[in-house]
Amino acid sequence: MDDFSFGLLTEQYFYSKSLRPATEWSYQKVVRSFEGFTSFNPTKIDHLMVLKWCHSVLNDKNCATRTWNNKVAHMRALFNFGIKQGLLPQAENPFNGAVVRPGTKKKKTLTQTQMDAMYRLMEQHLDAETGRGNSSMFNGRRNALLPAWFWLTVMDVFRYTAIRQNQLLHIRLSDINLEERWIDLNLEGAKNHREHRVPIVSSLYPSLEELVRKGGEAGMELGDQIFNVGWFDLVRKSKYPEVMNEYPLRAFFRRLSRECKFTVTPHRFRHTVATHMMKSPERNLYAVKKLLGHVSITSTLEYIDESVDSLRDILETELM
Incomplete structure (x- = not known):
């Protein structure tokens, strides 16, 4: 041994x-x-x-x-x-009792000002890319924000569905139903190994419809990974002929964060949606639980974030 x-x-x-x-x-x-x-x-x-x-x-x-x-x-x-399995001689697991109680941190979310700034930046890249804007934004070097329309769609999906990065990477063309307006999230991409379905809201529909249309034009089949930049960027087609991993996503959000001068991640979109909806937990608690795919309601309750103003109003009402 x-x-x-x-x-x-x-x-x-x-x-x-x-x-x-x-x-x-x-x-x-x-x-x-x-x-x-x-x-x-x-x-x-x-x-x-x-x-x-x-x-x-x-x-x-x-x-x-x-x-x-x-x-x-x-x-x-x-x-x-x-x-x-008898592979180790220890009578007790040496890692038992080693967990450290973590402090409770406020969920990192995106403000409306930040949301406006990142979309404004991406629209500028889209205009430059299509010849409508300032072409000096391109210096001939590879840009992780391009094609801008594709990454704008990625942002929209995170913004309006609150899904995780891994769930996005496992969406196939057949998982998107534009007619009935839902996206199936399969168990391969789920953290808890459970399938669930998220709705397509009206603000998300146009960009998702364009993605599906361009995917079809590129020759994408129903079982293909739809969020694969290789289908829409000839430079990266040879690198990601069938499946795109998480690296282009990470590169996109690193570049976006650097240009915006604040941190943007898929999880911050998720926290933003959940925190906003949980401002009315009595109405949205179970809806948020279903949207996020939580098994336990305890995980959903973490998104309740009483503002100082609302706490003041409660104290004024109860104590005065």
């Missing part, structure tokens, strides 16, 4: 599970992080070693408690598997 490595442990764990490639990658990333901290193999790990790693992650690397807890969850699952 002395030569039993983390590589062997993760390999056998993956064989026993049906995990998405992105999930396997996240496990491998956490394991590499732990291997960078200690040269001990899995059979030599005890709770004290885990606590020392915790101190290093939270204090030396200054990571957030949620980051640490994510590492613990991955490592605990690996060790539970190893101990149960």
